[in-house]
């Protein structure tokens with residue numbers, strides 16, 4: 016695929032000497048949103064950490080927009096190739112919302128105009144984040160904090176956006192807000208790889224899904240082939 020933003024070929028990776036993902040091949044096309052689904056411990060986070068260069072023990076190939084990042088150190092991958100919203104958000108809770116956002120834009124620090132544009136785009140997507148911009152992040156609800164974490168990732172303006180279970184721990188209404196925001200992000204033409212346990216959310220946001228189980232990709236489908244709630248998929252693999 017020539018317009019692939021992410022191309023992973025026969026990737027194996029793990030911790031210590033042990034592989035937890037085995038021979039994974041997957042892709043994300045330009046402007047496509049793709050979900051990586053699978054049960055706890057399947058290796059979803061390990062895939063994202065491999066892409067970010069955070070795991071040293073890895074074999075195979077990872078290319079982002081044609082650039083081979085397989086052996087690239089994490090700080091170089093973070094220079095615009097990919098940015099991650101990590102599992103559990105990891106905000107600096109005693110710093111303000113705006114300071115957390117600006118941390119995401121470190122690579123643009125010599126370009127204040129760019130930083131301002133990115134800040135404006137985050138505030139446009141998440142008006143509630145703008146309202147709280149001067150408050151400490153600890154004063155925000157879980158859903159609002161997750162929006163800040165996504166905003167911080169957007170501030171990097173990466174080629175590829177990676178999100179690790181953004182719905183985790185959120186109340187149902189906050190999940191609805193999150194879903195709408197992710198749909199908008201996709202409509203902006205961003206290339207997204209979304210790890211989720213909420214299949215319904217993934218189906219609303221994504222064009223395609225992969226199912227990961229025990230470190231292997233066991234299925235791949237276009238979301239159009241699945242029902243709105245993905246019941247058959249959940250029953251087959253995730254129930």
Ligand SMILES: Nc1ncnc2c1ncn2[C@@H]1O[C@H](COP(=O)(O)OP(=O)(O)OP(=O)(O)O)[C@@H](O)[C@H]1O
Pocket residue numbers: 030035053054055056057058059060061062102
């Ligand atoms: N830092 C680590 N050191 C050793 N083993 C790890 C480490 N992190 C994860 N593992 C193991 O790797 C496997 C895959 O973990 P991973 O976190 O990628 O799964 P996951 O699909 O993201 O699960 P979850 O849905 O619970 O977040 C698990 O067996 C886990 O115990």
Ligand SMILES: [Mg+2]
Pocket residue numbers: 059060061102179
């Ligand atoms: Mg995980």
